[in-house]
Amino acid sequence: MPALELVTESQEATAAVGAAVAEWLRDGDVLLLHGDLGAGKTTLAKGIAAALRIDAVVSSPTFSLVNEYDAGMFAPVTRLYHLDLFRLRGEDDLASIGFTELLAPVDGATLVEWPERAGGLLPGRYLLIELEAAGVDRRQLRFTPFPADGSWTERMEALRAVINQVVE
Ligand code: ADP
Numbered sequence: 001m002p003a004l005e006l007v008t009e010s011q012e013a014t015a016a017v018g019a020a021v022a023e024w025l026r027d028g029d030v031l032l033l034h035g036d037l038g039a040g041k042t043t044l045a046k047g048i049a050a051a052l053r054i055d056a057v058v059s060s061p062t063f064s065l066v067n068e069y070d071a072g073m074f075a076p077v078t079r080l081y082h083l084d085l086f087r088l089r090g091e092d093d094l095a096s097i098g099f100t101e102l103l104a105p106v107d108g109a110t111l112v113e114w115p116e117r118a119g120g121l122l123p124g125r126y127l128l129i130e131l132e133a134a135g136v137d138r139r140q141l142r143f144t145p146f147p148a149d150g151s152w153t154e155r156m157e158a159l160r161a162v163i164n165q166v167v168e
């Protein structure tokens with residue numbers, strides 16, 4: 001399964017990729033957003049949330065580690081769980097937010113910024129989205145599904161199709 005890669009040239013373009021991802025998203029999905037500070041993780045999350053008709057101002061959860069939003073009536077997911085583990089202090093924090101349940105969401109989709117802060121505690125199935133600065137306004141995005149097996153073939157094709165609509 002080849003990873004899906006693209007470059008965006010602006011914050012708006014990254015948000016537009018998020019909107020495309022939102023169209024593809026389903027309850028049960030977990031997206032891990034990996035990248036340095038300023039790479040565009042929250043920008044992508046905001047693009048996803050806006051396309052799910054989430055009216056609230058979506059920003060990285062600072063004190064709570066997780067924010068929860070109800071998606072709009074016709075959105076493809078029920079709710080969105082947005083985690084930012086940058087300020088995680090330890091395993092106790094993970095337990096207090098119900099991290100294990102958030103990694104297997106039955107009634108929504110989960111986005112995790114700074115997933116590496118959770119140590120090895122990752123779900124068995126997720127889409128890794130790596131973001132990397134490639135210039136002042138350029139960002140490289142790479143989508144890699146785990147596990148790397150045929151179970152992702154159809155969904156990765158679908159993801160490629162929605163993303164191709166917003167990126168040339
Ligand atoms: P993170 O959550 O990864 O720390 P943010 O999304 O909060 O990153 O911030 C990304 C910053 O980079 C913003 O200030 C945004 O304006 C800027 N930026 C510049 N070019 C891009 C791009 N192509 N995609 C996303 N953000 C970009």
Ligand code: MG
Pocket residue numbers: 041042060084113
């Ligand atoms: Mg962020």
